Structure formats: C-alpha cells, structure tokens
Amino acid sequence: MSMKRSLAAAIALTLSSSVMAEDPMKIGFVYVGPIGDHGWSYQHDLGRKAVEAHFGDQVQTTYVENVAEGADAERTIRMLAQAGNDVIFTTSFGFMNPTIRVAEQFPDITFMHATGYKQADNVGTYLSKTYEGRYVTGVAAGLVTESNVLGYIASFPIPEVIRDINAVYLGAKSVNPDIEIKVVWANTWFDPAKEADAANAMMDQGADVVIQHTDSPAPLMSALRRGNWGVGQASDMREFGKEAHLLSVANNWGPYYVEQVQKVMDDSWVPEDHWGGIDEDMIQIIGLSDRLSEEQSAAVNQVIEAIGAGELHPFTGPLKDQAGELKVADGVTMTEQELAGMNWFVEGVGATLPQ
The missing domain is CATH 3.40.50.2300 (Response regulator)
Structure with a gap:
C-alpha cells in the first residue's frame, strides 16, 4: 500500500x-x-x-x-x-x-x-x-513625376518622420534636380478621412506623387481617383489602387x-x-509599378541593391539644413544615434516643423 x-x-x-x-x-x-x-x-x-x-x-x-x-x-x-x-x-x-x-x-x-x-x-x-525605403521611394518618385512636386502626409514631428521626409527628398533630388516636396501634418497615425483630405490638398497644390506616413490606404485611393501616383505605407497596398501604386515600403x-x-x-x-x-529584409520594397520604363526600374533596383550591400547610405554628407548650415561633412555618414534624434530638415525641403 x-x-x-x-x-x-x-x-x-x-x-x-x-x-x-x-x-x-x-x-x-x-x-x-x-x-x-x-x-x-x-x-x-x-x-x-x-x-x-x-x-x-x-x-x-x-x-x-x-x-x-x-x-x-x-x-x-x-x-x-x-x-x-x-x-x-x-x-x-x-x-x-x-x-x-x-x-x-x-x-x-x-x-x-x-x-x-x-x-x-x-x-x-x-x-x-524606414528611411532606406523612403530614399528608394524618392528615387522612384523623382523619376516618374511630371509636375516635379511630391506630397508627403506626415503624422507627427518625431525623428522617424523627419528623417523619412528628408530621405524622400534626398532620393528624389539625386535623380531630379528640379524636385519640390510639400508636407501636410495630419497629426494622426490612422484617420482615413483626414488622410484623404491631406492627399487631396497636396494634389490641389500640384503634387502628382503622394507619399504617406500614416497607415490607411486612403491616400493611395485618392491618388488613384485623380490619376496620380501613391506609395504604400508599412504594408503592401497594391490592392487598393494598383494603377496608381508606385511601390510600397513594407515592414517585415x-x-x-x-x-x-x-x-x-x-x-x-x-x-x-x-x-x-x-x-x-526588415524593410522590403514591394510591387514596383510595371508602368515604369526599363531604365527607370533598373535605376530604382540599383539603389535598392546598393543600400542593401552597404554601398549607399542616404545620410552621407555633405548635408546642410534649411538655413544652409553644414550639418554633416562631406563623406561622413550619420550615426544611428544621430539619426535617432534628427530634428531638422535638409536644405530644400519646403516645410516647417510644428512648434
């Protein structure tokens, strides 16, 4: 027992x-x-x-x-x-x-x-x-724009958003010296109505490529309705406007x-x-439009490969701020710590930071 x-x-x-x-x-x-x-x-x-x-x-x-x-x-x-x-x-x-x-x-x-x-x-x-994907976005946008005006829907003035606006502009400027970028602050991460309004406001000002730092597909759908280009945010957004979809910068x-x-x-x-x-592969460039020419597609893919191989860093000097002050010396690449605290726009960005 x-x-x-x-x-x-x-x-x-x-x-x-x-x-x-x-x-x-x-x-x-x-x-x-x-x-x-x-x-x-x-x-x-x-x-x-x-x-x-x-x-x-x-x-x-x-x-x-x-x-x-x-x-x-x-x-x-x-x-x-x-x-x-x-x-x-x-x-x-x-x-x-x-x-x-x-x-x-x-x-x-x-x-x-x-x-x-x-x-x-x-x-x-x-x-x-994300700034790597935004730089690629800028290159693609700079190649396809006819108005030379890009629109950026910004959520909040935090370092991630600021450096991504800068990256789009630098990428576009690298292939199109006449580029302009306009920024609308939506003050939201997700509000389809506000996002659509922001997209339309920028297209009313001549932007024919809409880039978003907000999370709904509303801006892409707005671009589709008006015959312009849109860029997917964080996920593959092709299904919401394939004809207008330039590419998506997706997180994995x-x-x-x-x-x-x-x-x-x-x-x-x-x-x-x-x-x-x-x-x-934490950042993926998805669905590059087949409306691009062979030369344009090759140029975009070359940039993707160069960034992935460590041969191109979007934030390598010389870089000046909007006041013309040299912030990054020629040949110097910003550190992650410096990028983490970025609170200034590069020279040429047509926007102001909210106070």
Missing part, C-alpha cells in the same frame, strides 16, 4: 512537472491603430502571427489594438503585465515613456519598444530603417519577433537598440 502511494505520488509529481514545463510563454502586443489599418499595426500583427506559427503551443499571444499614446497606453501595458505576460511588445513611438514606467514596476518581464530610444535592464528598442517584423522570443526562452536576451533595414 505504501509502495502504491509512493508510485502514485511520483506519477502525480511527474505529471505536474510536465504540465508546468509545458506552460506556454505569454506574449502581449500593443498597437496604436486597428489591425485592419492595412498598414503599420496590420504588419505588426502579421509578426505576432509569425510567432504563433513558429512556436505553436509553446506560446500564447494576445494583442490590444487602437491604443492611444499617453495615459491609455500606460494602463494597457500595465494590464498586460498584471495578466502574466512574459514578453510585451509596444509598437508606437508614443508608447516609449509608458513602457519605461511600467517596466520599472515589473523587472521580471521583458519589454521591447518599437521606434523609441530609451532602454533599461528589461527594455530593448527596435525599429526598421516576423523574423525579428521570432528571434527575440527565442532569446527570451533561451535566457540569452539582453536589451539592445536594433535597427533593421533592407540588408536583413
């Missing part, structure tokens, strides 16, 4: 240990927009699904969409921490300070914040080098998310500031 009880206890202990060992790692994601935006948040959610597909029953993921930057973000991040998530990805610039504050209260949870610059022992940062988060989750599982994760670009 005693032996039977001991055997039963051993079996129970083994089963209990097995169940504990198989408990999935809980992973939370916080999105600034809806996963149906067909842009930024949609692409992050594809990354979440890639984690599920790769790890299967080893993970349990959850997400919260449409989270406003600020107090709402902090409440949401804290809620995910209190719910027992082991890893939390916060995917918008305005989530930076809320992430840091919650991470201080939950030192055993791993946090990763997209597009920010503040790290801690349990907080890493990551972003895609899945491989990075899988890698980071694996590191946490292996207990090898350390906080870092990761910048991923064309070279590692």
